[in-house]
Amino acid sequence: MRGLIEGEYRSVFHGRSMDFDDLRPYVPGDELKDIDWKATARHGSPLTKRYIASRKHTLVLVVDTGRDMAALAESGEVKRDLAILAAGTAGYIAIRHGDRVALVTGTTESTHFMAPELTESHLERVLQRIHSSTSLGGEASNLANQLGYVARTFRRRMIVMAIADDRPITAAEQRLVKRLSVQHEMLWLTIADADLMRSDWAGSGMYDVADSVQLPGFVREDAALRVAFGSTITAAAVTSEELFESLTISSRRITSSAGVVPGLFRLLEAHKHARR
DSSP: OHHHHHHHHHTTOOOEEEEEEEEEEOOTTOOGGGBOHHHHHHHSSOEEEEEEESSOOEEEEEEEOSGGGGSBBTTSSBHHHHHHHHHHHHHHHHHHTTOEEEEEEEOSSOEEEEEEEOOHHHHHHHHHHHHHHOOTTSOOOOHHHHHHHHHHHOOSOOEEEEEEESSOOOHHHHHHHHHHHHHSEEEEEEEOBOOTTOGGGTTSOOBOTTTOOBOOHHHHTOHHHHHHHHHHHHHHHHHHHHHHHHTTOEEEEEOSGGGHHHHHHHHHHHHHHHTO
């Protein structure tokens, strides 16, 4: 897995110069154009050219830590746990290659910043902050606050990855996303909502984390509401996708922990091609 991550990283993030450094064995995800075919023929197995990076990057993880992210994801897992796995994977990729990782978290009432560092111990503290800050008893979500903080605070171009709840993007968030897409390299991960009307959850009590109101059984069993729920989710996803495409922002919707790593890789691959 580490080899796969390394290959995906080199084929996605920018900042590499044309100064040749050395050769190393090919790993899945490397660009075919970077293979040294003459050296490969002599060696008997694929060798990839490695270049000296012209600059290092800072990856800013913008994570919603409001109580909505303590609810269930589509798979039945807690959204917070999927967000931590996604943030940890992206942060590990960055740190392994000498790039710094920063964190911006918050709710409707507050925003917190962890300054960028490039150690694995720092990444562990980042993930602990996400975990400890996200609870059912916490404050409501308002990602616009955190996006606004990034837009106001960081002038140097960075890689900004938002990890957000599954809901329609507000008008304020749309304005900030447009601004950030000009200022920085931006990616967007959405943690998918649970379908509370799933038949295998019929015997479980379900409630809205926003106000702790329980969803009645007769509502969860209503076929028309199930269709309306599906249509609403689809429409919101299409609207968000159209916004991101118009701004050349790569986005991905994550539904389970098993889909985090492959979903993140597909997000990075789409970002690479979008920026060419």
